Amino acid sequence: MKTYLRLIDFAKPLGGFIAPYLILTTLASIFSLANFAMLMPLLDILFGNIDSSTIPAHPLTLDDFELSTSFIKNYGYQEFGRIIEQQGPLTALLALCSITISASIFANIFRYMARRMAERLKGKTIANIRQAMYDKVLSLDIGFFNNQRRGDIVSRSTNDIFAVEASITQSLTTFVREPINLIVFFWALFSMSPQLTLFTLALIPVSGGGISFIAKKLKKHSKDVQSISSSLVSILDETIGGMRVIKAFNAEGFVNGKYQEENDKYMNSFTKEANRRELASPFSEVMGVTFVAVLLYYGGKLVLDESSSAPLEASQFIGYIVLFTQVLNPAKAISNTIGVIQRGLAAGERLLEFMEVEPAIKDSEPLKELTEFKGSIEFKNVHFAYGDNKVLKGINLSIEKGKTVALVGPSGGGKSTIADLIPRFYDVTEGEILIDGVNIKEYSLDSLRRVMGVVTQESILFHDSIFNNIAFGANNASKDNVMQAAKIANAHEFIEKSEDGYNTVIGERGTKLSGGQRQRLSIARAVFKNPPILILDEATSALDTESEKLVQDAITHLMKNRTSLVIAHRLSTIQDADEIIVIKDGGVVERGTHNALMQHDDGVYKKLQDLQSIS
Numbered sequence: 001m002k003t004y005l006r007l008i009d010f011a012k013p014l015g016g017f018i019a020p021y022l023i024l025t026t027l028a029s030i031f032s033l034a035n036f037a038m039l040m041p042l043l044d045i046l047f048g049n050i051d052s053s054t055i056p057a058h059p060l061t062l063d064d065f066e067l068s069t070s071f072i073k074n075y076g077y078q079e080f081g082r083i084i085e086q087q088g089p090l091t092a093l094l095a096l097c098s099i100t101i102s103a104s105i106f107a108n109i110f111r112y113m114a115r116r117m118a119e120r121l122k123g124k125t126i127a128n129i130r131q132a133m134y135d136k137v138l139s140l141d142i143g144f145f146n147n148q149r150r151g152d153i154v155s156r157s158t159n160d161i162f163a164v165e166a167s168i169t170q171s172l173t174t175f176v177r178e179p180i181n182l183i184v185f186f187w188a189l190f191s192m193s194p195q196l197t198l199f200t201l202a203l204i205p206v207s208g209g210g211i212s213f214i215a216k217k218l219k220k221h222s223k224d225v226q227s228i229s230s231s232l233v234s235i236l237d238e239t240i241g242g243m244r245v246i247k248a249f250n251a252e253g254f255v256n257g258k259y260q261e262e263n264d265k266y267m268n269s270f271t272k273e274a275n276r277r278e279l280a281s282p283f284s285e286v287m288g289v290t291f292v293a294v295l296l297y298y299g300g301k302l303v304l305d306e307s308s309s310a311p312l313e314a315s316q317f318i319g320y321i322v323l324f325t326q327v328l329n330p331a332k333a334i335s336n337t338i339g340v341i342q343r344g345l346a347a348g349e350r351l352l353e354f355m356e357v358e359p360a361i362k363d364s365e366p367l368k369e370l371t372e373f374k375g376s377i378e379f380k381n382v383h384f385a386y387g388d389n390k391v392l393k394g395i396n397l398s399i400e401k402g403k404t405v406a407l408v409g410p411s412g413g414g415k416s417t418i419a420d421l422i423p424r425f426y427d428v429t430e431g432e433i434l435i436d437g438v439n440i441k442e443y444s445l446d447s448l449r450r451v452m453g454v455v456t457q458e459s460i461l462f463h464d465s466i467f468n469n470i471a472f473g474a475n476n477a478s479k480d481n482v483m484q485a486a487k488i489a490n491a492h493e494f495i496e497k498s499e500d501g502y503n504t505v506i507g508e509r510g511t512k513l514s515g516g517q518r519q520r521l522s523i524a525r526a527v528f529k530n531p532p533i534l535i536l537d538e539a540t541s542a543l544d545t546e547s548e549k550l551v552q553d554a555i556t557h558l559m560k561n562r563t564s565l566v567i568a569h570r571l572s573t574i575q576d577a578d579e580i581i582v583i584k585d586g587g588v589v590e591r592g593t594h595n596a597l598m599q600h601d602d603g604v605y606k607k608l609q610d611l612q613s614i615s
């Protein structure tokens, strides 16, 4: 119930929905009741039970109106009697049929209007949930995504949202609409024969109990189906992302086997769930027919037994049975909805579980704004671990304003991790990082990240125009500024040659561009942002000489007049750095200028340098 109430929150505000929906539904229900009730006078006209003798000695007028079936019946029969007397039974039949059609038209107009409202609510709910999911994804820290499969999140935001949406809106509409139908129809049934109606009411809990038992059984399987289907999305996502490798390694069969295995699991779970779900329908069907049969027997006895205290006319009894079948529909709808809700709740729990994840990195109060970078970035005895894996062990370093510090060292030593700590992609586990003497945790994340630009080893581009990729995150960027940034990053020329220039849409993750072009766009993006601090994970090693020179030039332009932390893989690029820090196994093993480090004959830097000059 708690889950349900929290999910309902996404459908809010409900104020504008409930009242009009209630009114429209009540009107629709009253008109359909009128529609079905016409059967009784119809039968009575055919059997000759209505004629001029049904006009009482003191005819009823509308002043005598009261909301009871007996008034409506007597008044109606009196009027039909009049028509038969004056114009014959055929005209009365015609009048009756016209009333039936009109009632049906009105019932359907109101029902349609109510449905439109319900659909709008559905659309709104789904949009709200999607937005909340997306907001949550954006708010989470990078570390979260290391442990979570992407497909799982994608699946939650599609399959689970649909299940939740169906269950919430269906429950809201069913639980508003069907009780009204039940009240209206039961009111009619009750005033036609209290005895018979009390009898049916006593039977309802029996079928209700059976149906809710099945609904409970449904819930467990739904959870299995949802989680397997998200695993399928994950595999598909990984397959598309890794298509080159799959093909190059002839691994189609291998990945297909994995997919098939999950798919079979899905099929089995799905079938199990569907079998149970489908059981609900025949179960309630048989229940309904049994109901009617019991009712036929009991009601038939009342019709046949002339001496009964509450005798029933045959036409009334037939009318009663028809109305009663209409009561079964809402009852069935309610029981179906219980099944849908159970499924929705299983999906809803998964969604809420995701929405409850607190980002590990967030602003702490009171906040300081880092408006301008004035002095230095300092690492003081910084330790860091990914879970239990201790990666940094007591790093001390300082980058003065305007200087360039380069990190070099063997792969896996912790260089990228050091870089990730400055924009707080991760938080230190021990020690502190200061900017202008203040712990970076005291600054707002927004202002901290505003003063720095990050160029990563892998150029991350979005499926959008080149213009928007360069001006990423900025509203109303001017064409001149974007072009200027592209020129500095040596990207202007190739952009101009692309089919639509700056408006060319690059494929997903920039697949339509070469590696060097992608990197120059990433650099242009950093130039455009124009941050005082630059964090650069160099990736020139993957490029050919021509392209590398263009990228290297771009980087040199980018670093001009900035404070930079550069992770260098090609040592030739950082020889002019103010300080070179050699990182190995999570610690600083050497530091100094290029010339100073080259003096240590058996130093790590010298060895790395020698290795690279051989290759």
Ligand SMILES: Nc1ncnc2c1ncn2[C@@H]1O[C@H](COP(=O)(O)OP(=O)(O)OP(=O)(O)O)[C@@H](O)[C@H]1O
Pocket: 146, 386, 389, 391, 410, 411, 412, 413, 414, 415, 416, 417, 418
């Ligand atoms: N997201 C992560 N989750 C867990 N462990 C990680 C994660 N990223 C890196 N590591 C581990 O942390 C250690 C340091 O990695 P890091 O990427 O900082 O090294 P690096 O010096 O930048 O290496 P390279 O030069 O190859 O890029 C490695 O042992 C790596 O396995």
